[in-house]
Amino acid sequence: MMRKIYQLLFSVLIASSILACKPDGAEYVDELDIVYTNYDAGFDFQSKGTYAIPDNVIKITDQFIDFNPGDEPEYVDQVYAVTILNSIKSNMDGLGYRQVDPSANPDLILLPSVTQTDQVFFYYDWWYWNWFYPGWGPGWGWYYPGYYPPQVSRVRTGTLMIQMTSPNDLDATDKIPVVWTGVINGLLEGNTNSISKRVNDSINQSFSQSPYLKK
């Protein structure tokens, strides 16, 4: 009987030591960066030539805000905003689009926003953009034609969302179609340089995994 118990103990010991050597997961923060893109499959990107983009990236602090016309929201620190905006511009230019002033009737308007969030997609009030988006007034908003960004959960991270809107394709209820969305998510870890590099790489990735944008 004792022998059987020893045999069993011996086996359990070895089994538990094998179980103990579990494989690893991510070691570096950049391994946790993910890039999500989605678009309106019915939209003809090739027929569009110009785009406008603000010179600020907004920072989402609350889901709903009650701005008065002329009020401005909080902006992302210029150190990061410059990286984000330049990266978006160089990708758009590289794809064959031309940047114009928002007042010059652009085909596409890009809206970059940043949040610290526990979700990949966040909702925010379109009033955040009233200071910039030409012609916006009460009752306006946007919608996602035929797709919807995902809602997944957990862990405080930084998310950059780029919405590409088509201001000349308002629907019957005055909603602006968001024809392309890029969502970049990663942990807010590291110094300015390393975060800037990761953001830049991820923005490049969001465009390179969206070949349909190319003219």
Added chain:
Amino acid sequence: MKNILLTFILLVGITSLSKAQNSLFSFNYAVTVPMGNTSDFIDQASGRGFVFEYQKFINPHVTLGLEAGHTTLYKREDEKVYTEGTASLSGVQYRYQYSWPILATVNYYALRTELFRPYAGFGIGTMASHRKIDMGIFSSDKTHWQLAIKPEIGTLIQPNPNMAFRIGIKYLMGFESNDLAGQSNLNFNFGIVFIN
């Protein structure tokens, strides 16, 4: 009448044998080589695994038994774009597949005449496959239970009546279930066997 006689002979057989060899218990280290659909998910062999076996001799050649094991497959999938419909997601993935096969077994052993004692076996039961994907800060996982079978061949290396070493190869196959395609892998077992 005939049945009673057969049962009697069988009983006598078992009891007389029980002095020599009654049952065996083994612990095996398992190396897993994923095949088929499993290797589409993770194509890396793994040395993280073990199998327990208990077998009872019903005659000098044949055992009936149970086995239960655990293996872990793992792979880091470099940055890639995953597309579904209009949505694309890119990033590094960490993939894990934990398997728990639990099988009833029947084995045929050659008699112990020399050091090597070859055997062949078959098992049927269930296999739990727990699949996990980590991507970014997100993780998804699900456990699937499948009907499983395994053919196995191998040999005992038996220097004395009470103890032996085992080298065996089994092909473990889980049949397609609701939401997971059939799984399969080659399992190399190296074990120590206690014969009581």
